[in-house]
Amino acid sequence: MPLTGPSAGRSSRRLRGGWTINRWAWLAFPTIALLVVFFLAPLVLMSLRSITDPPNAGLANYRTFFVSEADVRVLANTFYIAAISTVVCLVIGYPYAYLMNIVPPRMAGVLLIVVLVPFWSSLLVRTFAWEVILRDTGVINSLLISWGLISQPLSLIRNTLGVILGMSQILLPFMVLPLFAVMRRIDPEYTRAAANLGAPPAAAFRRIFVPLSLPGVAAGTLLVFVLALGFYITPTILGSPRETMISRFIADQVQQRLDWGLGSAMAVILMVVTFIALVLASRVVRLRDVFGALEDES
Amino acid sequence: MAPPTRPAGITRAATIVVIALLFSACSGGTSPSPSTVATIAPTTAPSSLPTTAPSASVAADVCTAPTAKAGTTLTFASYGGVYQKAQRQAWLEPYAKLTGVTFTESEDSANATIKAQVETGQVTWDVVDVGNDFGLDANKDVLEPLDYSIIHKDEILPGFAAPYRVADITYGVVLAYRTDKVGGQVPQGWADFFDLKKFPGKRGMYDYSAGGIFEVALMADGVAPKDLYPLDIPRAIKKLDTIKDQLVFWPGGAKSQELIGSGEVTMSLMWNGRAWSAKNLDSKPVAIQWNQQLLTSDYFVVPKGTPNKDEAMKFIAWATCAQNNAGPSQFIPYGPTNKNSKPQADKVPDLAVSNVNGTTAYFDDQWLVDNAKAIDDAYNAWKTK
Numbered sequence: 001m002p003l004t005g006p007s008a009g010r011s012s013r014r015l016r017g018g019w020t021i022n023r024w025a026w027l028a029f030p031t032i033a034l035l036v037v038f039f040l041a042p043l044v045l046m047s048l049r050s051i052t053d054p055p056n057a058g059l060a061n062y063r064t065f066f067v068s069e070a071d072v073r074v075l076a077n078t079f080y081i082a083a084i085s086t087v088v089c090l091v092i093g094y095p096y097a098y099l100m101n102i103v104p105p106r107m108a109g110v111l112l113i114v115v116l117v118p119f120w121s122s123l124l125v126r127t128f129a130w131e132v133i134l135r136d137t138g139v140i141n142s143l144l145i146s147w148g149l150i151s152q153p154l155s156l157i158r159n160t161l162g163v164i165l166g167m168s169q170i171l172l173p174f175m176v177l178p179l180f181a182v183m184r185r186i187d188p189e190y191t192r193a194a195a196n197l198g199a200p201p202a203a204a205f206r207r208i209f210v211p212l213s214l215p216g217v218a219a220g221t222l223l224v225f226v227l228a229l230g231f232y233i234t235p236t237i238l239g240s241p242r243e244t245m246i247s248r249f250i251a252d253q254v255q256q257r258l259d260w261g262l263g264s265a266m267a268v269i270l271m272v273v274t275f276i277a278l279v280l281a282s283r284v285v286r287l288r289d290v291f292g293a294l295e296d297e298s
Numbered sequence: 299m300a301p302p303t304r305p306a307g308i309t310r311a312a313t314i315v316v317i318a319l320l321f322s323a324c325s326g327g328t329s330p331s332p333s334t335v336a337t338i339a340p341t342t343a344p345s346s347l348p349t350t351a352p353s354a355s356v357a358a359d360v361c362t363a364p365t366a367k368a369g370t371t372l373t374f375a376s377y378g379g380v381y382q383k384a385q386r387q388a389w390l391e392p393y394a395k396l397t398g399v400t401f402t403e404s405e406d407s408a409n410a411t412i413k414a415q416v417e418t419g420q421v422t423w424d425v426v427d428v429g430n431d432f433g434l435d436a437n438k439d440v441l442e443p444l445d446y447s448i449i450h451k452d453e454i455l456p457g458f459a460a461p462y463r464v465a466d467i468t469y470g471v472v473l474a475y476r477t478d479k480v481g482g483q484v485p486q487g488w489a490d491f492f493d494l495k496k497f498p499g500k501r502g503m504y505d506y507s508a509g510g511i512f513e514v515a516l517m518a519d520g521v522a523p524k525d526l527y528p529l530d531i532p533r534a535i536k537k538l539d540t541i542k543d544q545l546v547f548w549p550g551g552a553k554s555q556e557l558i559g560s561g562e563v564t565m566s567l568m569w570n571g572r573a574w575s576a577k578n579l580d581s582k583p584v585a586i587q588w589n590q591q592l593l594t595s596d597y598f599v600v601p602k603g604t605p606n607k608d609e610a611m612k613f614i615a616w617a618t619c620a621q622n623n624a625g626p627s628q629f630i631p632y633g634p635t636n637k638n639s640k641p642q643a644d645k646v647p648d649l650a651v652s653n654v655n656g657t658t659a660y661f662d663d664q665w666l667v668d669n670a671k672a673i674d675d676a677y678n679a680w681k682t683k
Binding site for chain 2 (some may be wrong): 236
């Protein structure tokens with residue numbers, strides 16, 4: 001994960017416009033060069049391709065996308081699945097991060113490792129593991145059937161449930177880590193003070209702790225949501241075609257149909273829509289706080 | 299947190315960009331990276347001059363005593379696994395021995411890679427094994443026309459040789475079923491595949507609009523194999539709707555083999571080689587119903603602009619000769635495309651070409667390519683609904 005480096009703020013020269021920089025900043029140059037050559041340039045070329053392939057395509061590729069029943073449905077699907085995954089991650093991740101915050105440091109370390117261990121194994125491996133667990137002839141259904149609890153296998157896979165389970169598990173660290181980073185910085189004296197002033201624990205939690213943890217909620221939510229939008233393998237393996245996400249369609253255009261103009265247009269559409277979502281989010285939450293949370297992680 | 303000295307607007311904009319970058323950097327699935335595997339070098343010196351009499355035809359030389367320019371290296375791209383291993387053992391290794399050609403291989407044949415190589419002028423593949431959806435005139439911008447002065451077009455099965463492609467192996471898109479889950483009955487064709495009352499259980503299906511899904515639905519609905527095209531898509535979709543909830547889609551051969559092997563599906567549309575592997579290599583109770591199979595093939599193509607064009611043509615001519623074309627069928631049940639080619643007797647029953655009968659259907663590749671967009675749009679609209 002390309003997290004931001006330590007702030008280059010202190011003891012540094014001040015440039016016009018309020019930017020500050022010091023000579024250590026030059027260390028970022030290779031990264032910037034790399035991004036320009038291998039990311040920004042291809043991105044620009046791809047965007048150009050979306051309006052020049054076939055020649056003089058103009059907005060034809062975009063029109064093709066928006067008149068296609070399947071394309072628009074899959075784009076909507078993508079946001080729907082990303083949103084559910086995000087909510088599930090938050091619901092599971094918040095109590096978990098809170099637990100990490102209140103247990104002794106050693107225990108918190110163990111909890112941290114429990115979150116991180118799956119994070120260190122490949123996304124594909126975890127997705128296939130979920131498949132083995134969830135499928136009709138998988139671990140859960142075989143056990144339940146052999147115990148005589150059910151006669152027909154439960155539908156755990158190749159539906160929205162399977163996709164959400166897989167994606168939430170894969171994305172959970174991206175929710176827990178920013179949450180924990182923010183919660184750790186909340187001074188326990190605040191809630192203690194609230195209690196001293198007569199607030200019952202629930203009220204102290206709700207009116208003091210939760211508002212102070214919101215930057216972490218914002219960071220985790222945004223991160224998980226945006227990452228979820230790009231999922232491709234997991235929904236293909238754990239979902240049915242009804243759970244197809246847009247990245248899969250882009251890959252189909254590029255690899256199967258060889259329509260790179262339309263594929264580029266679809267990629268640009270996903271990027272722009274994601275961008276719009278971020279801009280809208282930035283009106284509600286302060287993205288600076290989001291990155292404040294991330295900086296503490298690095 | 300120290301108050302920042304930067305204007306909030308810039309920070310916010312920068313943050314959005316960074317998050318967008320982060321998103322793009324992390325969200326990729328698996329992108330197949332071209333890998334070059336096993337290099338085959340000739341183990342003996344190139345054979346000396348052909349022993350046939352000088353009056354022998356050039357064509358005979360191509361089949362029995364091929365020659366190549368000294369120092370030739372050909373890159374052969376196919377689909378990897380046991381399939382490519384069979385091609386390697388039956389074609390590449392003997393050809394290397396006969397001619398002194400050195401082969402390098404890629405196991406990631408992909409139409410998109412051919413297009414990318416030709417577009418960027420970096421053509422590194424010389425002979426590519428592709429599926430039946432590629433190599434027609436629609437792709438002429440990225441392919442070399444084949445040299446039929448040395449390739450024996452008249453010996454290739456009718457319809458399996460075209461200006462830019464020639465079939466190298468044949469296979470069947472077949473109905474495979476679990477013998478332990480059909481209650482002692484044998485599914486007779488695609489109508490039984492769609493009959494959930496008679497044969498309960500899930501069905502495996504290739505997740506590709508031109509992979510046979512519409513064809514088998516129409517056959518199940520009573521359309522005769524010879525009357526399949528032009529495909530009546532709405533009729534096919536209506537039929538497919540009757541089993542939609544029981545369909546399990548597979549993206550590639552390995553997955554189909556695993557789905558039927560694990561018993562996750564009772565029946566599946568499969569490539570006959572994969573069904574054979576499930577039965578013979580994985581020892582699963584799987585059988586093939588050859589009725590209403592779709593007989594099709596993989597094709598050799600030569601990407602446009604390869605510096606080894608002439609040598610590539612000679613290899614293709616050799617591999618499609620009667621003597622050589624059935625070679626891979628010793629290792630995997632994918633049969634020859636040369637009418638005169640004789641597979642080993644004990645392999646014959648497992649080959650799609652040996653099981654051709656009055657019910658056998660064929661893809662109309664030209665129609666499928668001409669209508670690819672309409673078919674694919676209809677398929678996507680149906681499957682995502």
